[in-house]
Amino acid sequence: MLYLLTGSNGAGKSLRSVWQMRELLKEGRDVYWTNYRGFGVRLAITMANGERREVKHFPDAREWKQLPPNSVLFIDEAQQIMPSRRGGKSPPEFVTELDTHRSRGIDIYMTTPSPMKIDSEVRSLFAGHFHLIAFGDKQSRVFRFSECQEDPQSSSLRSQAAFELWAHPQELYGCYDSSEQHLTKAKPPWRQRIAKLLFVGAALLAVWVIYALFFAESEPTKPSAPSSGGLASMFGGGVSRGRSDAPRFRNAQEYLRYFTPRVPEAPWSMPAADATLKAKPALYCISSGAGLDGDGRPSEGGCRCLTEQGTRYVLPRAKCEVVARTGGAYNPYLDPATPTLASASSAGVPTSGQLRIMYIMYKTGQIFRRAQAPFSCSWREASRRETAIAQTTSGPMLATRGDSPQESRPHPRPPVMGPVPHRV
Structure with a gap:
C-alpha cells in the first residue's frame, strides 16, 4: 500500500514518519528509509524476546523492487525522486511499476510538502493520505483521508476527514536530522491564540474586580445637600445623616426647643425649619x-x-x-x-x-x-x-308624600361642624 504524509515545514512530517517506523518495527516488519538528510534515521528497538531490530538505509528509492517481501520503505522529500510531470511526458518506469507493489507485499510511505509536487500517476495510487498541521510546539493536528487530496488545506475537505490531535514523541527527536527543527518554528492556530487572549483578559478582569471589592480605598463621601431637617422628618421628608453642620445640643431641653413650634398652630415655625425648609406643611x-x-x-x-x-x-x-x-x-x-x-x-x-x-x-x-x-x-x-x-x-x-303637616317628622340635623377648614 502507498501512503502519503503532507504538511508545511515544522508540521511534524518527518517526526511522524519516524514514529511510524518504530510502530512497524514493533510489529516485526523490516523497515527501510531513503533520502533523509544528514546521517539519516538512527532508530533501533529491542523486542520482547531480546532480539534487536533497527531501521536500515535503502540507497535508491527507484530500485524499490529490490526490497524483500513484506518490507516497508519510507521516502522523505518524495518530490525530489518522482516530481510532477509536464503534460505530454510519459511517467518513468519505476513509477508505472508501482501498480504491482501490492503483489510484492511492500508498503511505501512518502513525505512531501504538497501532493501537487509529485507525479500524478503516483497520486492516484495512494490508499491513505495524512495531512499534518502544527498545533503549538509539541502537537500536530492530523487529518486522515482515504485517498490523496490535491488540496488538503480546504476546510470543507477537512470537515470530512478523520481527525486526531497527535502529541510529538520527544524521545525521537535525536533519531533523525530534519531542517524542520531549525528553519521553521511552528505557530499555534488562530483559534488557540484567540483563546489565550480571552483567558488573559478574563484573568485581568477578575483581578481588577477583586481589587476593587476588597483592596481599593473607598472615595470620601461628599456632604449631602441641605435637607429639611427635623421638619422634613416630621412631615415625611428625609433627614440628612452625617452632616458636619448639624446642630449640637447640650441637653434634652435644647433639643425639644429646637423642634417646638414658636406658634402652636403653625408647626412650620419651629427653629429647625428656619434655614432649610423643603416641606410644604398644612x-x-x-x-x-x-x-x-x-x-x-x-x-x-x-x-x-x-x-x-x-x-x-x-x-x-x-x-x-x-x-x-x-x-x-x-x-x-x-x-x-x-x-x-x-x-x-x-x-x-x-x-x-x-x-x-x-x-x-x-x-x-x-x-x-x-x-x-x-x-x-x-x-x-x-x-x-x-x-x-x-x-x-x-x-x-x-x-313625605301623603303625610299631613301635622304628621311630618323633623329631619335630624347632622352634628354641628365648624366652617369649612382652610389649608394653611
Missing part, C-alpha cells in the same frame, strides 16, 4: 358643637386637627376652633401656584379634598364613641333614640 382643623353623638348620647363636641399626612396635631381647643373657623395663619412656605383650600372654592363650597378629610374625621369620632358603648341595641332602644333626636334638634321639617 394644617386642617374641624370642630363640632354640643349635641347628641351617633349613639344618641349627649356630647359636648370637640375640635381636632390633622396635618396634610393625616396625622394628629394637638392644639388647645380655643386655637383649634379659630383655625377651623378662619382657616388659620398665613403660611409663607406654600408655593404661590399651589391653590389653597380656601381659594379652591369660590363660593365656600368644600372641595373633594376637604370633604374627604371631614368625612374621615367624622367617622373616626363615631367609631371612637361606639367603642365605649354596646355594639347592638333593641329596636325599642333605637326608636327611643330616634325620638330623642327629633325632639332635641332643630331644623326644617321634612314631609
Whole structure:
C-alpha cells in the first residue's frame, strides 16, 4: 500500500514518519528509509524476546523492487525522486511499476510538502493520505483521508476527514536530522491564540474586580445637600445623616426647643425649619358643637386637627376652633401656584379634598364613641333614640308624600361642624 504524509515545514512530517517506523518495527516488519538528510534515521528497538531490530538505509528509492517481501520503505522529500510531470511526458518506469507493489507485499510511505509536487500517476495510487498541521510546539493536528487530496488545506475537505490531535514523541527527536527543527518554528492556530487572549483578559478582569471589592480605598463621601431637617422628618421628608453642620445640643431641653413650634398652630415655625425648609406643611382643623353623638348620647363636641399626612396635631381647643373657623395663619412656605383650600372654592363650597378629610374625621369620632358603648341595641332602644333626636334638634321639617303637616317628622340635623377648614 502507498501512503502519503503532507504538511508545511515544522508540521511534524518527518517526526511522524519516524514514529511510524518504530510502530512497524514493533510489529516485526523490516523497515527501510531513503533520502533523509544528514546521517539519516538512527532508530533501533529491542523486542520482547531480546532480539534487536533497527531501521536500515535503502540507497535508491527507484530500485524499490529490490526490497524483500513484506518490507516497508519510507521516502522523505518524495518530490525530489518522482516530481510532477509536464503534460505530454510519459511517467518513468519505476513509477508505472508501482501498480504491482501490492503483489510484492511492500508498503511505501512518502513525505512531501504538497501532493501537487509529485507525479500524478503516483497520486492516484495512494490508499491513505495524512495531512499534518502544527498545533503549538509539541502537537500536530492530523487529518486522515482515504485517498490523496490535491488540496488538503480546504476546510470543507477537512470537515470530512478523520481527525486526531497527535502529541510529538520527544524521545525521537535525536533519531533523525530534519531542517524542520531549525528553519521553521511552528505557530499555534488562530483559534488557540484567540483563546489565550480571552483567558488573559478574563484573568485581568477578575483581578481588577477583586481589587476593587476588597483592596481599593473607598472615595470620601461628599456632604449631602441641605435637607429639611427635623421638619422634613416630621412631615415625611428625609433627614440628612452625617452632616458636619448639624446642630449640637447640650441637653434634652435644647433639643425639644429646637423642634417646638414658636406658634402652636403653625408647626412650620419651629427653629429647625428656619434655614432649610423643603416641606410644604398644612394644617386642617374641624370642630363640632354640643349635641347628641351617633349613639344618641349627649356630647359636648370637640375640635381636632390633622396635618396634610393625616396625622394628629394637638392644639388647645380655643386655637383649634379659630383655625377651623378662619382657616388659620398665613403660611409663607406654600408655593404661590399651589391653590389653597380656601381659594379652591369660590363660593365656600368644600372641595373633594376637604370633604374627604371631614368625612374621615367624622367617622373616626363615631367609631371612637361606639367603642365605649354596646355594639347592638333593641329596636325599642333605637326608636327611643330616634325620638330623642327629633325632639332635641332643630331644623326644617321634612314631609313625605301623603303625610299631613301635622304628621311630618323633623329631619335630624347632622352634628354641628365648624366652617369649612382652610389649608394653611
